[in-house]
Amino acid sequence: MKRLHILAVSLLVGIALAAAVPAAADVPDARLVVSDVTVTPAAPDPGNTTTVEFTVANSGGSTTGVAVDRVALRNRTDGTVHAEASRLGALSVGDDVTLELSTAFDDAGVKDLELVVETEDEDGETVTVTRPVMIVVGGVDAAGITDDVQVDARTVLPSEIDEDEQLNVDLGADASGLLGGDSEEDDEELRTPLVRVEVTNFGTATARDVVVAPSTANESLARLAVVDVAPGTAESVFFDAGRFDDPTTITFEASYTLGTDRNASETTLEYRPNRGEVVLTDVDMTLEDGTVTVTGNAANPGLGAVNGAIVSIGETEYVEPAYPAREYFVGTIPESEFVRFDVTADVDHANATTVPLTVTYLADGDPYERTVELEYDARSESDESDGGSGVPLSVVAVIGGSVVIAGGAALSRRRLRGRD
Template identity: 25%
Template sequence: MRRLVVAALIVLAALPAMAAGAQVNASITGVTVSPQSPAPNESVTFTPTVRNLQGSGDAMVIERVELRPSKGQGLPVYTRAQNLGTLSPGAEITVPLTHAFEEPGTRDLRIHVDARNANTGESIQLRYPVSLSVQERHPQIDVQTNDSVAGVASNGSVRVANGLDTSVSNVEVSVSGDGVTVFDDRSVFASLEQGGTATADFRFRPQRAGNNELTSTVTYTLPGGTERTVTQNQTIETDPARRGVVLETSRSGSGTEQTLTVDIVNQGNTPADEVVVSGVSENATVSQTIVDSVPARSTKQVRLNTTLSEPRADVVVTAEYESGTVQRSVNTSTTLRATPAAIELTGLDVTREDGVFQITGSTSNVGTTTARSVIVRVVPSENVEPAAPNRDFFVGEVPGSDFSSFDLTARATGNVSSIPLEVSYLVDGERTRETFSAPVDTGLTGQQEQQTGGGPGAGLFAVLGLGVVVALVVAGLLVRRYRRGDDDDLDI
């Protein structure tokens, strides 16, 4: 008999909650819970559906719908709704009840419906059990940072992933640190959908080497208006700063306009920022250039234009840069040389008239610097003397790889095969002297003298001509005498 009673109780427990009165047949057909896995202090909405069944004989007046713990006497009412109206047979109503639980854990709850028969006033009570698990859950936080160096700003990011079963709003991400200065430390997102992610970038600068702490805080609002906060600490390892910027130089060009190539080699573990490269020299002007940044363990190359005012220029190249919060500089020295001026006499031409030589040509500068105070003159010798009007010729300046013409006159006696010339000029404040020979066209000179009939050459030619005539006359007489002798022998 006891077994039958227990079985009957189990069957009744499995059926929906029913009214005890015979005239009203009502039940709680179900309860929806949202969110199903709330976090502490997150608002949860319980929505029971109360139905007056179609076969019910009377209407039902709903006085209260409450959310309570499932067990115990005198237990608190978490939330209630009152005076909800009358349900006719076949009608139903949903009643949302909202509550937030401060502590995590599993809750066994029950929906209480207190009603009465609209005609008889008979009391009607409906009950429905509800189980809820409150979990300490937040969006996930992932902090990523670059390798950090003491005194140097680095990059970092906070990635927020919403693993809750609801969207959140007013998401604020902030980053702070102990012994770490944080830049761009706050980001705000209007909302973050369920399953969505958001990334907040920031920059940080550790003040010392070793282990440093970063604290990331995410504040957000749940759909019910509850504001929640989650915090995560991140330990970062910070290396001591090692600075090692060096300069390497090379040059191109050989004249007064040259290019100085500078390699900025960053051998340290900190970037060199806002790099200004310049050069200083007493004998040259040097341009300046700017480089935004040279990362650690990398090289950047720049070119400086230089103009030499002298054949040699000692240049000090300096790079000023910022390393972390400290202003630093490094320099190196190099020497630039231009090919010095060198004058050669080119295009020489010599003509002669009445014993006077006219010499023309060009002073050609085969160097790359300017030759100054250039003078060309005829050098006196045994058979050559300078003559008016151009015993010497002042050319002046001859720029590098350029030329200037000159005109000289000289008087010669006897046979002359060349005219000695001297050119002198200043290079880097020192005078240089060089001697050249202007060749004389001897064939042209002999023809000119034969036409004029003058000079010892003409007398020698006359003597030789006379000797030839005499020799011919003597030869004729001998031939004639020989023939006469032959005739006398025939007479005998």
């Protein structure tokens, strides 16, 4: 049986050079995994010592060793550190180490904590991983838990799934390598919307014959069987939410047997499918007869269509939209497709340093507006006819969430609450 554990990851979208294809954030050279988390005793009394044992592994997918600088057990809400240790040695690729932290809690109740592991790789880069830990101090009654068995649901990526967990859904033929293999199709994991349904037993008896029944307001879905859940442990199954194209409220009811009684616990998940987004690529800037023309591709790398997309020139002290293409109606951009655009502007060539480009669009029914400041470096038609080569604007503009500023481009974003 596994102990309580949940993994977390973050996603970063960056800005690259024009010759590159937009990509997700760089994967750290060190692939660290925190697993086998055990709390002893499972339900400690107030004031008594509680020990959290866990394993830190530098997985075989890493390309560097790491030095384990610090581990800590802290509160997830306010960051209070309950226990920590430092300078714990090094891990080569494929190595792991089992560590423990001990503390005591003055008051009974549910403690929402997390393990923090801070390391430094061979290039001096810091790599930090966290792992949530829940401790019930004083037992179920003292903690105020009215139901011995509880169920929780949240969306996850395949990369968050432990190798020893049973993946009970079909990821499809293109999903090889999603669990840490050598597949070059890593981006495919973003196309697999999974919901992790975790059944946790805070009681003193084993929950047997556990079945999770998903449902929406309109239909009941196929039930999922869960292995018996021993006291103080949690077991998970995975629900494939790929059938839902629109935001949907999904209820997960876990029914189970304790002794001779049949009981149930449920939770709801406000599931929202991944939205479409707009990325500007292959941007070019030319000058002809005093008018600057900006051309490029408006692409949608997201997991949903983008509608009503418009690309327009922004107005500044030195730049203003100009005839014949002050703005370009791109319209609908399906998932993994792009549309070519061109817009024109009058530019004060002596003083302008950037040209703002704004994109407005609808994603999943919500309006968005994104602006990128393009470095002004227009090439005239005569320059190109004289043998000039290469794209004068060395930037790929990512109109996305988190960004890395590069190539002289700055990006801002806001969600529209209304339009005049």
